[in-house]
Amino acid sequence: MGDTSPDAARWDARHAVAGPGVPMPPGALRGREHLLPAGGRALDVACGRGAVAAWLAGRGFAVDAVDVSPVGLAAGAALAPDVTWIEHDLSTGLPVSGPYDVVVCQRYRDPALYPALAAVLAPGGLLVLTVLSSVGDSGGAFRAAPGELAAAFPDLEQLVHVEADGEATLVARRPG
Numbered sequence: 588m589g590d591t592s593p594d595a596a597r598w599d600a601r602h603a604v605a606g607p608g609v610p611m612p613p614g615a616l617r618g619r620e621h622l623l624p625a626g627g628r629a630l631d632v633a634c635g636r637g638a639v640a641a642w643l644a645g646r647g648f649a650v651d652a653v654d655v656s657p658v659g660l661a662a663g664a665a666l667a668p669d670v671t672w673i674e675h676d677l678s679t680g681l682p683v684s685g686p687y688d689v690v691v692c693q694r695y696r697d698p699a700l701y702p703a704l705a706a707v708l709a710p711g712g713l714l715v716l717t718v719l720s721s722v723g724d725s726g727g728a729f730r731a732a733p734g735e736l737a738a739a740f741p742d743l744e745q746l747v748h749v750e751a752d753g754e755a756t757l758v759a760r761r762p763g
């Protein structure tokens with residue numbers, strides 16, 4: 588699939604010129620790492636070069652990581668061979684069914700995917716989302732409208748919701 592998707596070709600080129608990555612928490616959890624469940628299964632959606640997936644693996648999670656770019660996935664595999672790296676075009680939906688104790692999707696926005704992200708969360712599971720936002724920015728087709736993330740996950744307990752400086756972040760937990 589990777590060599591037929593225009594997203595894959597575009598992102599392969601970007602990932603190919605980036606330097607080696609390092610494991611890193613999602614920005615939304617910096618200073619809030621206490622919100623993470625103690626362990627279990629984690630999913631990183633549009634994982635890029637795998638920094639967050641590798642960080643979650645280092646925290647003891649069994650991690651699945653999905654991206655359309657084989658180059659990004661290969662960089663991730665060099666960081667954390669124990670993660671399950673899945674090449675997949677997310678415009679066709681999620682390729683996994685969960686349940687996951689943590690679901691991260693950072694800097695990839697597809698509102699059509701929001702119900703699937705909620706559906707794979709285990710009871711007590713944590714959703715960590717950051718997307719480009721029109722709040723604090725001039726706007727554009729790829730940016731979330733004000734309130735988009737808060738409205739998209741009505742069944743989750745919203746722990747953090749921030750919209751500022753062109754980014755929207757939601758950290759939310761499935762009750763139970």
Ligand SMILES: C[S@@+](CC[C@H](N)C(=O)[O-])C[C@H]1O[C@@H](n2cnc3c(N)ncnc32)[C@H](O)[C@@H]1O
Pocket residue numbers: 594598599632633634635636638653654655656659675676677678692693694695
């Ligand atoms: C801005 S990067 C974010 C990467 C990572 N989440 C991070 O925070 O560093 C967006 C990622 O989305 C991936 N992506 C873009 N379109 C995609 C698609 N249709 N299916 C799967 N992944 C896609 C790109 O390959 C890229 O790795």
